[in-house]
Structure formats: C-alpha cells, structure tokens
Amino acid sequence: MGPVSEPTRPARRGRLARSAAAFAVLLGLASYVAVHQMTGSKGTPRCSVGSGDNRYEFTPEQASNAATISAVGTTRGLPERAVTIALATALQESALRNIEHGDRDSLGLFQQRPSMGWGTPAQIMDPVYSATRFYEGLEKVPGYSRLPLTVAAQKVQKSGFPQAYAKHEPDATLLAAALTGRSPAALTCTANETEGRPGDPERVRAELVRAFGEKAAPRAVTGGPSAGRSASAPPVLVVPVRGVAGSGTAGAEADGRRGWELAQWAVARSETLRITEVVHGDRVWRAGEALGGWSKLPAAGAADSSEGASGASDAAVPGGETVRMRLAQ
Template sequence: MPVSRSDTDRKKRRGKALRISAAFAVLLGLAGYAVTHYVTGGVGPARCIVRSPGEGAVDYEIEPDQAANAATIAAIASQRDLPKEAVTIALATAMQESGLRNLDHGDRDSVGLFQQRPSQGWGNEEEAMDPVIAAGKFYDHLEQIEGYTQIPLTDAAQRVQLSAHPEAYAKHEANAKLLANALTGGRAAAFHCTAGYKGPSTKAGSPEKLREQLVREFGRDVLPAEARRASATTGAGSGRSAERQREIVIPAGADERGWELAYWAVAHSAGLRIAEVSFQGHVWDAVTSEEGWHESGDGAPVPDDDAAVTIRLTTGQ
C-alpha cells in the first residue's frame, strides 16, 4: 500500500519533535549540573588519595566507600595488635575479591569484602556482610598460618581464601602496601579524602554513633572511660558549648597511632558526617578537602608527647 504524503509529513514532524525534546533534555541536564556546581561549589567527584613518597611517584586513588572499608580492615588489625604485613595481605585480598566493596553477591553464595561463603563455614550471610566481622574472620584464619609475614603475599592470601586464581592477589601488592602504610600511620599527612563539594553538610553527625564505631573497630581502649560514657546532647546548648558537644578527643600518645586514628576518621568522614580532623598541628576539613591536610595556623605549639586526635562532627543546618 503506497504511503500518502500526509503520512510522510506526520513522520517528519514527529521525528523533528523527538529531536527537539532530546536536545531540550540534554540542555536541562547541563543546566542542572551547572546550578548544582554553582550552589555547592562542586570540585569534582569525591575520592580518597594516598600520596606516594618520592618525586615523580604516582598517587593511589580510591572511592570513599572503598577507603572506609580499607580503614576498617586496618582498624581491626590494630585492635588485634597485628603487624602491618597482615593489613597489606588483607587489603590485597579484598582488592581482588571485591574491589574493596561490600558486595551482596558473588560466585555461588560468596558475599562481602572478602567474598566469604556462609556454606563454607564463614558464618551466616549477615556476618559475612559486616566488614568488622568479615575482617576479623579473615585475620582469624591468617593468624593460623605460621610465618605468614615471611612468605609471599599471594601464598598467605591463598591459604586463607583457597581461590581458584591464587596468582591474582599479587597484582594488588604494591597498592596494598602503599595503602596499608598510610592507614597504619606510617607517614604524616599522606592520606586524605575529598568531599566532592564545598559547603556545609545538611545533616548533623552523631557523637554516639562515632564513639560506638570507634570502640567497635579499635576496641574499648581507644577512648577514655568518660568519653565512652558521654552521650550526644539533643537540643541543649548554644555557641561554643554546643560546638564542643560535637567534638571527640582521642588520646594518641604517638605519631603513628595518631595518624592511624586521623586517617580512619577521614576515611569515614562521609558516613559519619565528620567536618574536621586535627592532629599534631595538621587539619583536614570537609570544606577545603580538595587541598588535603594543612597546618592549623593558630600558632599553638605542637606537644612532643600525649598528643590527641580531635574529630569535629558536622552540625547540620
């Protein structure tokens, strides 16, 4: 049946209308991005950066959720007083198994950071999906390997994981070492995260939640008894008094311990609504997070001992 001229014209008009609609949608998207960028002072995607030592070295970048999981893995090792090599092995394993993401799926019934299988004795699915418990179970198995710090990383990881591809862990060793060295406090001001925007948070952080997570990951001794008992104030106070209610001060006592705690706080800053972290005269804050760590500039002397990490939560709007 021949196509009439009117049918052809209608098709042309319909096609033109669709092209106009598509172009308009693209313009709306660009306009929305521009407005968001202007209002928030956008500075690019949120990311976490490990500064590599030496001139010309390449920095290592990961996403905030990956950094938070890595910091948890390092914290559990710290609670158990395990060596840096244990953190490196655990991080390389999680990099290979899940990309440092807490996956709810995998091969057969594998889930979580380490793709642990409930059917193979790694606990139930809820436990395997809990980064704290999953890391603990990984270290349980690692510690049973005699001399695990002296054998190749890929061998140690394989003896825990029983992977079908044991050689795969080796490719992550360099980045795992770099990240482990940072998260265990090996270098000052070597790790920071960017918020992906400039501007105040619209949601207040919870001191109770911060304390609970610190104790769960580092152990009860991470906070003084009075700090563990302290509770968040709801609606009371104003000015500097209210601001202090959202500050958590953690005794460090040594540079490596202090940076370990400071980096943990920065890595968890998005989830815990942390606005600022300070230690030994260095400050990281969410508003200027693209700049990394900077000196406090208040002129106060930095103590040689009995140092503390101060974490300040967002107050919301």
Template structure:
C-alpha cells in the same frame, strides 16, 4: 579496585608520660560552598600518597572506609602492617573494597566469604568488622605468613580459583596499609562535596571507633569532646592511625574537621588535603581533634 592515577604490633599501652589525644570536639557548623569549588573538586575520592609524598593512586570514599575498617580490626588484634597489606590486597581483588551482597555461589562481603564454607552467617560476613576478623583468624594460622609471598598467604586463606590475581594489588595495598597503621604520616586524604552533608552524630563516631579498634582505643567523654590517652611514645603513629581512620570515614560519619599535630584536614577545603595548622594549635601535648556536622551531643 582502586582507580590508578599514575613481628606483631602490640597496643603499646606502656608506662610513662601520658598525652591526651582529643578525638572529638563537636561544633555546630554551617557549610557554604560555591559552584566553582564543587566543579574544581570533582567527584568524591580519596588519595594515597607514595614515599615521595606525591599522589600514587585514588579510590572512592566507600573503598577507603572499608580499608580503614580492615586496618582498625588488625590494630585491635595487635597485628603487624604486613597482615594489613595482605588483607587489603585480598579485599581489593575479591570485592574492590566494597561490601557487596552478591558473588560466586553464596560468596558475600568484602572478602567474598561463603557461609556454606564455615565463614559465618550471611549477616556476619556482611559485617565488615566480623569479616575482617574472620580473615585474620585464618591468616594468623598460616605458618610463616609474614614472610610468604602475598599471593601464597592470601591463597592459604581464600582458596581462590585465581590465586595469582592477588599480586597485582600488593603495591597499592602496601601504601594504604602504611597510612592506616600510622607509619606514613598524612598519606591518606579524602575530598568530597559538603554542601548538603547530613548531620553527623558524635555518639556514632564514638561507638564505631570503639567497635573497630576495640579496647586499644578508649575515648573518654569530656563535654563536647572525646579523648584517648596515649602513653610512652605511641603518640605519632597511633595519632595518624586514628586520623587516617577518621578521614576515610569522614563522608560516612559526617566528620567536618580533623586536626593532629601540625596538620589539619577540613571537609569544606578537602580538595587541599592535609594542611599545616596554625601555630597556636601545635602547642602542648599531641592532640587529635574531630568535629562533626552536628550540634554538641553529650557522650557518656
């Protein structure tokens, strides 16, 4: 569970002017961090902002990455924000957004799905992409799920012994879903120590993004960078959807810098969250740039 501190959406591939969304600029990056910086930052955490821009709650990077995958799978299927809220609240209750390999009887994974009840094999339900897809498969078959109370919609899928428990997570799940669908800009940020961060691999970022978002995202290799074409006014929301996915997976994938529009997040200053970018980086078409802790690696 997060640590508390205080109609169907399409892929929108529409005709019109095309903006190049740059996903990955690979750089060799030497990181130094003082002990004072590490002490100030504290343990790894991600924070989600409320409508007023103030931090509403925190969660661990592992939890944020799980939620980001749940959001990406919904995006690949063209599902609306409410579906993401229901799925995240369910996973918060069932596993605290952790991909656990144990549970009641043969329950496993983010949603505690049971292979013996037809959810898939053990390996499948332990795959967060598969597990999220299996949850959505059943959710969309629930009549009127978008207008049902969250507890009712979740229970129709899960058949839990404690159906009312899902409601306690609805507020936080809704804030997280707002960020992960790109509606709430710069609303999710992560902070972690980078002094001994292993090298990231651009190819892995490319493959993970393609697998989780599906054909709705088409990274194109351009030397050391990946680009995703954005069309017809989808730039802002789609850009923040991808930017928040990247920051949620930043520790796991070794992403050291993310910039989009007039905002930038850097691992070495991650405690500062999203900051205003230099004026020169704001010129031209909207771009999302990611760089990783690794020398440039060719991407086909």
C-alpha cells in the same frame, strides 16, 4: 530495466552506519555504568594515598572499608604486613566494596561463603566481623609475614585465581602504610562539608570502640546543643592516643603511629560518619578543602575568627596526645 536495488544501497549503508554509531554509544554508556557500579565510584568526593606515579585513588566507600580492615588488624596486634595482605585480598575479591553477591554464595569484602563455614550472611556483611575472620585464618598460616603475598592470601582464601592478588600489592602497601600510621598525613579525601545529615557523636564513638576497643572511646565531647552550647557549635570528639591498640611497636614510636592511625581512620570514614575536620599534633584536615589534604595549624593566636579555624587551633595538643574530630552540624 536496470537493477532496482542500486539506488537504495547508499541509503542502506547510511542506515547501517547510523545503527553502528548508535550501538557504539549504547555500548560505551553501558560500559561506563558497569565500571562505576563495579568500582563504587561516585565521582567526587574522592580519596587518595601516595603521590605521582605511586598513587592510588579510591572512593569514600572503599576508604571506609579499608580503614575498618586496617583497624581490626592493628587492634589484634598484627603487623603492617598482615594489613597489607588483607587489603590486597579485599581489593581483589570485592574492590573494597561490601557487596551482597559473588560466586555462588560468596558475600562481602572478602567474598566469604556461608556454606563454607565463614559465618551467617548477616555476619559476613559486617566489615568488622569479616575482617576478623580473615585475620583469624591468616594467623594460622606459619610465617605468613615472610611469604609472598599471593601465597599467604591463598592459604586463607583458597581462590581459583591465586595469582590475582599480586597486582594489588602496590596499592595495598600504600594504604597499609597510611592506615597503620607509618605514613603521617598520607591519606586525603575531598568532600562537600555542607551536604548530608549531621554527624552523630554516639555513632562515631561506637565505631571507634568497635574498631579499636574501649581505650579509643572519646574522653570528651564538646560543642553541639547536647553539651549546653549554642546549636551553631558543632560537636568535637577528643580521642586519646596513648594506650589505644595500634601498630604493635612500643613506646613513643607506637604512640606516634597510633595517633596517625586514628586520624587517618577518621578521614577515611569522614563521609560515612560526617566528620568535617580532624586535628592531630600540628596538622589539620578539613572536608571542605579543595584538595582534601592536610595543612599546618596556624600558630597560637594567629587563627582567624571563623569557628572552624579557632576550633582547630584550640585542638592543637603538644606531643599529639589526642585526635580531635569535628562533626557536621
């Protein structure tokens, strides 16, 4: 009698092939989920800075955290280089996500450890607090702005992998240029204007003050039922530019950078704070725009009759002395 196992070999090979294919599919799915959990990706909406090959794309969560890190640094009067170092550090440590886990007891954007004296877990999980502590450490490093980024970051972080910060310097440089206002209209985001909760003017005010100080408190809030207007009129916050803590440069150049710093902070935090439109100078950003970019305001009297367009036209201020933020209704 011939071997009985011979006819079963093709079926066995078929089962093995199907098992291998199923395993590959599961592995691919697991990798997809892991990557999206690690990066905080939500698909759309998304944000970006730069263009072409010199472009960095990131999620609204990452944009919001990056804007907070930048605002804390410039409000302390620190130069753009300090913001670049801080952003590169947070990109390496947490991918700009405020995470509640890490090596041993590491937490937050900068993976600071309560056991090493960085603060309580609740404090470290506050992006303003954690960024402040990082900058306090950086300011103690002599000549940090002239040091290689990896050296400056390592003197604060004391990481086991100090060279890892270097790979994030190009993206951090793009982010810092936009968020400190040196690169106008460089940060863009796309968002669905019609989804989610309405914007809260008081929350936006509180976040502005926390990031930039009392001088950034809106000097007026128009629209919305609380202002005695029609419930269909969305709230609009008018934020002053002059005198707001900013990039550390003086005079008109400083005001110009501060205006764009505030405007791009608002875009970066638009999903979190339900900001649907930002106007500065002759430019407007709208959450509902397909490409999420900045566009020129229509000339006076040329705006259409829609509420958004007319509101943006009215918000144009010669010299860009304010930033106006329209909230979701």
